[in-house]
Amino acid sequence: MPQKITPWEVEGYINYDKLIKEFGVQSLNNLPKEFEKELIFRRGIVFAHRDIQRVLEAKKNKKPFVMMTGLMPTGRFHIGHALIVQQMIFWQKLGAKIYITIADVEAYLSRNQSFEDSRRIAIEEYIKNYIALGLDKKNLEIYFQSERSRDAKKSNAYYKLQNLLARHVTFNEFKGAYGDVTPGKMLASLLQASDMLHPQLPEFEGGPLPVIVPVGIDQDPHLRLARDISKRIKSPEFVQLSSTYNIFMPSLSGGKMSSSDPNSFIALTDSPTDVENKIKRYAFSGGQQTLEEHRKKGGNPIIDVSFQYLRMMFEPDDKKLAKIESDYKSGKLTTGELKEYTIEKINAFLKEHQKKRKLTEKQVNKFLM
Amino acid sequence: MPQKITPWEVEGYINYDKLIKEFGVQSLNNLPKEFEKELIFRRGIVFAHRDIQRVLEAKKNKKPFVMMTGLMPTGRFHIGHALIVQQMIFWQKLGAKIYITIADVEAYLSRNQSFEDSRRIAIEEYIKNYIALGLDKKNLEIYFQSERSRDAKKSNAYYKLQNLLARHVTFNEFKGAYGDVTPGKMLASLLQASDMLHPQLPEFEGGPLPVIVPVGIDQDPHLRLARDISKRIKSPEFVQLSSTYNIFMPSLSGGKMSSSDPNSFIALTDSPTDVENKIKRYAFSGGQQTLEEHRKKGGNPIIDVSFQYLRMMFEPDDKKLAKIESDYKSGKLTTGELKEYTIEKINAFLKEHQKKRKLTEKQVNKFLM
Numbered sequence: 001m002p003q004k005i006t007p008w009e010v011e012g013y014i015n016y017d018k019l020i021k022e023f024g025v026q027s028l029n030n031l032p033k034e035f036e037k038e039l040i041f042r043r044g045i046v047f048a049h050r051d052i053q054r055v056l057e058a059k060k061n062k063k064p065f066v067m068m069t070g071l072m073p074t075g076r077f078h079i080g081h082a083l084i085v086q087q088m089i090f091w092q093k094l095g096a097k098i099y100i101t102i103a104d105v106e107a108y109l110s111r112n113q114s115f116e117d118s119r120r121i122a123i124e125e126y127i128k129n130y131i132a133l134g135l136d137k138k139n140l141e142i143y144f145q146s147e148r149s150r151d152a153k154k155s156n157a158y159y160k161l162q163n164l165l166a167r168h169v170t171f172n173e174f175k176g177a178y179g180d181v182t183p184g185k186m187l188a189s190l191l192q193a194s195d196m197l198h199p200q201l202p203e204f205e206g207g208p209l210p211v212i213v214p215v216g217i218d219q220d221p222h223l224r225l226a227r228d229i230s231k232r233i234k235s236p237e238f239v240q241l242s243s244t245y246n247i248f249m250p251s252l253s254g255g256k257m258s259s260s261d262p263n264s265f266i267a268l269t270d271s272p273t274d275v276e277n278k279i280k281r282y283a284f285s286g287g288q289q290t291l292e293e294h295r296k297k298g299g300n301p302i303i304d305v306s307f308q309y310l311r312m313m314f315e316p317d318d319k320k321l322a323k324i325e326s327d328y329k330s331g332k333l334t335t336g337e338l339k340e341y342t343i344e345k346i347n348a349f350l351k352e353h354q355k356k357r358k359l360t361e362k363q364v365n366k367f368l369m
Numbered sequence: 370m371p372q373k374i375t376p377w378e379v380e381g382y383i384n385y386d387k388l389i390k391e392f393g394v395q396s397l398n399n400l401p402k403e404f405e406k407e408l409i410f411r412r413g414i415v416f417a418h419r420d421i422q423r424v425l426e427a428k429k430n431k432k433p434f435v436m437m438t439g440l441m442p443t444g445r446f447h448i449g450h451a452l453i454v455q456q457m458i459f460w461q462k463l464g465a466k467i468y469i470t471i472a473d474v475e476a477y478l479s480r481n482q483s484f485e486d487s488r489r490i491a492i493e494e495y496i497k498n499y500i501a502l503g504l505d506k507k508n509l510e511i512y513f514q515s516e517r518s519r520d521a522k523k524s525n526a527y528y529k530l531q532n533l534l535a536r537h538v539t540f541n542e543f544k545g546a547y548g549d550v551t552p553g554k555m556l557a558s559l560l561q562a563s564d565m566l567h568p569q570l571p572e573f574e575g576g577p578l579p580v581i582v583p584v585g586i587d588q589d590p591h592l593r594l595a596r597d598i599s600k601r602i603k604s605p606e607f608v609q610l611s612s613t614y615n616i617f618m619p620s621l622s623g624g625k626m627s628s629s630d631p632n633s634f635i636a637l638t639d640s641p642t643d644v645e646n647k648i649k650r651y652a653f654s655g656g657q658q659t660l661e662e663h664r665k666k667g668g669n670p671i672i673d674v675s676f677q678y679l680r681m682m683f684e685p686d687d688k689k690l691a692k693i694e695s696d697y698k699s700g701k702l703t704t705g706e707l708k709e710y711t712i713e714k715i716n717a718f719l720k721e722h723q724k725k726r727k728l729t730e731k732q733v734n735k736f737l738m
Contacts, residue, residue, distance in 0.1 A: 105532045112536075114604075146529040152521040159528035160515040163474045166556040167481075174552070183543070186552060187535040187559070235483075 016247060020048050023220050025245060038090055039316050051242040054210040065210040066199040067091035070101040073122035075259020076267045077129045080249035085133045087214040098140045101195040105145035109184035115146055127364055129268050132356035137367050145191055157203040162194040168232040177221040193226040200238050212242040249312055250305050252282040272347045279343050287335030298331035306342040314345040389417050392589050394614060407459055408685050420611040423579040434579040435568040436460035439470040442491035444628020445636045446498045449618035454502045456583040467509045470564040474514035478553035484515055496733055498637050501725035506736050514560055526572040531563040537601040546590040562595040569607050581611040618681055619674050621651035641716045648712050656704030667700035675711040683714040
């Protein structure tokens, strides 16, 4: 299968080791023990980084630091999105101030989506799920790219930075990072760079400080560009950005989830029947064609989407996961049984989540500025 | 001499009739009588327009309209700049709401000038002279591009518009308008388009309304681009921009004034001796080489810089100007006499102006937001 990694498109299966080399990022090793308690770090879901040590040092020395990320308010909120939210919550508990940009300007520029639609989708699909998943409104700034703040000093500083960055970058760099580039994508990219860098402005956190940006590896071109630009700027001063990279949550068929195809993902608003149908009908299986063959040869958990969902999110118990893995490999656990267990775990998670989500209606306004 | 007209550079002598054709602008004819009272309109200093009728109709029907222009805060304020200020004051008296952008972002992006320098130069060289020339603080908004407003709603709307415009323009259009283009120039151009269009946003004047932009003809590419972009936007809605075009005030040597060469212009802070020296030594003369020849053949007022200064600004009395013109053509008036008279008129103007300028110190803050 072809492999293509730009922030605009991801296709086929990913060779993460190759990506680490190609992109020049570092493997994540020797993390403090708070990290090892988290499934996403312990199991290599977050697998690489740039300059994470700045943030670890800040944490160690009780200095302030920021975690910055963004959401693209299109499509439905699915379990792949929840991966990033888990990281937000982890960093928030670790003491980071959290910045979340709602990329409505980018949705307008690169996907023709109206600002009204972006607002509605951001609230219904994203913010409510963030709250239900456990994001705290303390130490948090969520904002729209089109409306940075109710404080004019902050808004002016944020957009001034977007403009200022343009002096320190060439067209060839945009082309190198993104391939094809339009004025719209260029503005979106500069605004995204301002998203990542602006917490360090005097008007926000009071000056240079470490900022960690957790992203999928497909977003690295944005990071590299923002890092390259910020290096060249003498005034204002910036601490170089840090970042972590997570692997993709596979779609039901094993590729990348597509928000235009609801049968490619599990949404956090799916009903128990939706989940059952989707896993039974669409989840790619690593098992054998017949029960007889499966008992003899065993299944392959690496390519089995149900197993990967358990590993990446829904089975936090390492011992249970290890037993499932070995039973599946040996053929003792059938595909049908693995799918049943996965359905059960996902539905238990969603039941709890959807109960919490109902309580979020009144909280949304407190989270938005 | 080569002729080159882009917003970044103007060289050589200008053939205005050719420009009217090339740029597709209209000659200014049949203006209401308020305009004929003004030297700059009566004498064709403002010589062409696009869509001025929208503004004239608004004025006639007592509907609101806006005059929008900008200043580049570099170099010293000279009599060429005063031409635009006279237009501002004229439109302000006619009932227009005046918007003036201080292009500090553009100065940063295209001239590497710091925001601090831009602020200082804008105040010392421009705003103080604007006030002394008679600009009223009523019905006026002066703002920095880097800091649109103290009201966050206004700032957000202004910068959102800059971003939004990028979806409706291609790289080829930028290249067509400006020749060479960098990311910095592109951002500056989009921000300038937002400068021209944003008065029509709900957050500013409450909705679509006519906006007139008086510029030198070299700035027309900016206008054309902003007009082309705004035509394509359905939401928010815009009334097409109107514009007027003035001829250039010639430099002392007859070309374009250069802010890096103080001997190319008369600054509004020049002393009487400066003015005397500059006119006597540098002002290009349309007279003959010897007095004898001059008496016989007469001078050429069209290329005579002193005469043009009188025509464009310093001799408002049409009869006196006509007499000077015919006396110069006939050889009755010598170059020395013409220069003496010009020095006298300029110094009388500057004496009055500089007296007023001293009183502006305390008013600056009231003018800036």
